[in-house]
Amino acid sequence: LVRPFHEIPGLWKNGAANLYAFWKQDGFKNLHHIMVNNFNKFGPIYREKIGYYDSVNIIKPVDAATLFRAEGYYPKRLRVEAWTSYRDYRNRKYGVLLKDGEDWRSNRVILNKEVICPKMLGNFAPLLDEVGQDFVARIHKKIERSGQNKWTTDLSHELFKYALESVGSVLYGERLGLLQDYIDPEAQHFIDCITLMFKTTIPMLYIPPALLRTLGAKVWRDHVQAWDGIFGQADRCIQNISRKLKEPVQSDKYPGVLASLLMLDKLSIEDIKASVTELMAGGVDTTSITLLWTLYELARHPALQEELRAEVATARAQSQGDLLDMLKRIPLLKGALKETLRLHPVAVSLQRYITEDIAIQNYHIPSGTLVQLGLFAMGRDPSVFPRPEQYQPSRWLRTENNYFRSLGFGFGPRQCLGRRIAETEMQLFLIHMLENFRVEKQRHVEVRSTFQLIVIPETPIILTIKPL
Numbered sequence: 001l002v003r004p005f006h007e008i009p010g011l012w013k014n015g016a017a018n019l020y021a022f023w024k025q026d027g028f029k030n031l032h033h034i035m036v037n038n039f040n041k042f043g044p045i046y047r048e049k050i051g052y053y054d055s056v057n058i059i060k061p062v063d064a065a066t067l068f069r070a071e072g073y074y075p076k077r078l079r080v081e082a083w084t085s086y087r088d089y090r091n092r093k094y095g096v097l098l099k100d101g102e103d104w105r106s107n108r109v110i111l112n113k114e115v116i117c118p119k120m121l122g123n124f125a126p127l128l129d130e131v132g133q134d135f136v137a138r139i140h141k142k143i144e145r146s147g148q149n150k151w152t153t154d155l156s157h158e159l160f161k162y163a164l165e166s167v168g169s170v171l172y173g174e175r176l177g178l179l180q181d182y183i184d185p186e187a188q189h190f191i192d193c194i195t196l197m198f199k200t201t202i203p204m205l206y207i208p209p210a211l212l213r214t215l216g217a218k219v220w221r222d223h224v225q226a227w228d229g230i231f232g233q234a235d236r237c238i239q240n241i242s243r244k245l246k247e248p249v250q251s252d253k254y255p256g257v258l259a260s261l262l263m264l265d266k267l268s269i270e271d272i273k274a275s276v277t278e279l280m281a282g283g284v285d286t287t288s289i290t291l292l293w294t295l296y297e298l299a300r301h302p303a304l305q306e307e308l309r310a311e312v313a314t315a316r317a318q319s320q321g322d323l324l325d326m327l328k329r330i331p332l333l334k335g336a337l338k339e340t341l342r343l344h345p346v347a348v349s350l351q352r353y354i355t356e357d358i359a360i361q362n363y364h365i366p367s368g369t370l371v372q373l374g375l376f377a378m379g380r381d382p383s384v385f386p387r388p389e390q391y392q393p394s395r396w397l398r399t400e401n402n403y404f405r406s407l408g409f410g411f412g413p414r415q416c417l418g419r420r421i422a423e424t425e426m427q428l429f430l431i432h433m434l435e436n437f438r439v440e441k442q443r444h445v446e447v448r449s450t451f452q453l454i455v456i457p458e459t460p461i462i463l464t465i466k467p468l
């Protein structure tokens with residue numbers, strides 16, 4: 001017998017009181033740990049209301065499957081009001097990230113062909129490979145300049161540049177120049193704005209931005225400034241490409257996502273601009289932090305690092321210069337990236353408003369409810385992943401037990417649009433790093449994570465990079 005909705009355990013009766021308790025626990029920085037505690041306390045399903053935001057939370061892969069079967073034809077995730085409010089305030093269109101309904105679907109179908117379709121990998125991979133080569137050349141130079149035959153550093157700043165250079169080269173078909181000695185201050189400003197934008201989003205998940213705006217709150221003003229910086233830089237890049245397209249010189253070289261969309265002429269210029277800006281902004285902190293966590297894990301597991309190096313060497317030799325073929329020969333390296341996203345997912349949760357009544361853990365959940373899959377908590381649940389605390393890329397090689405477990409990029413038609421770019425960019429990065437350097441770590445201290453809208457390291461990760 002299915003039990004009624006109101007019997008689901010949890011704290012959902014007083015949103016304001018829960019928000020206060022949440023704030024007192026430093027919940028803004030610890031959302032992911034609080035979710036783990038809640039699953040420990042209430043079991044595999046709980047209901048929660050913090051501020052105005054009311055949801056049912058689940059953790060099991062079979063329940064994730066039920067959730068995604070009920071997402072409907074226009075899957076809708078939690079609306080980040082801060083992001084839509086900024087666009088409303090500045091009179092800018094929503095891109096694919098923020099659109100919903102038929103408007104989302106029609107844009108997404110066109111973007112899929114240019115951004116996530118496997119056919120595009122042949123165009124993207126050579127561009128991303130070149131950025132990877134430039135990155136290792138830059139690191140070699142840093143090592144040389146140190147005069148110590150090694151470089152000990154917090155690599156995050158270099159990784160942000162690598163990520164922006166990578167997504168920029170795919171979107172615009174040309175280089176932004178972030179891996180050179182002189183770096184355009186505007187590009188560095190763009191990177192800083194993304195970090196500020198994420199950070200200032202958090203309070204507005206629980207307190208309506210319209211209210212904060214009326215109060216003239218600093219967090220709203222900072223948020224506006226951050227998006228202004230992001231849109232300003234993206235507009236400059238987009239204008240530059242649009243101008244070049246008007247010149248007659250044509251070649252058969254792949255021109256990048258933006259030029260392809262402009263020439264295709266199926267989306268309005270404003271729709272193209274909105275989604276390309278989101279792709280550019282979405283492509284920086286996500287891949288760079290995932291790569292940073294991966295290097296951290298490889299530094300902590302030297303034997304695994306050697307195993308991956310051997311896999312890459314074999315793949316390189318057997319593929320005989322064919323990039324796409326090489327990328328098919330590195331299952332353990334792909335397992336490592338999945339393992340990183342299991343322990344350090346970018347998104348603490350995946351969410352959908354369900355479009356039909358469902359039963360989860362024997363509770364009735366009515367259509368229209370916001371259901372969240374606790375991705376961070378699932379990755380550390382011992383009943384889902386045996387010995388969850390261990391970084392074991394090989395666990396992903398046995399594909400028969402991976403049912404609804406590899407969800408780092410989300411699921412279905414609303415999954416991450418940048419997924420193929422991100423995966424290829426990260427695979428090529430690790431290939432080049434493993435072929436050139438050994439990565440080491442000073443002491444065995446566990447780096448904790450903190451919630452800055454995405455999950456990031458709480459303290460800097462200091463690595464030592466040595467040439468092979």
Ligand code: HEM
Pocket residue numbers: 077096097098108167278279280282283284286287290341345346347350351408409410411412413414415416417418419421422
């Ligand atoms: C959406 C994760 C990199 C652009 C998402 C979602 C997740 C995610 C979990 C929500 C999916 C869902 O609701 O099912 C990641 C991870 C990344 C990454 C783990 C890298 C490690 C990127 C990159 C870009 C990007 C590089 C841009 C090039 C987007 C966009 C959406 C999205 C535009 C919204 C798609 C839509 O609503 O239709 N991402 N992402 N992401 N991501 Fe990513």
Ligand code: 2DC
Pocket residue numbers: 077078080097205277278279281282283286346347348349350351453454
């Ligand atoms: C944050 O409770 C926690 O990929 C909230 O590239 C629920 C929530 C909703 C949407 C999620 C967000 C969380 C984390 C960051 C995500 C976002 C959807 C897309 C976004 C996962 C889990 C991200 C990082 C995009 C960002 C693109 C943007 C910069 C233009």
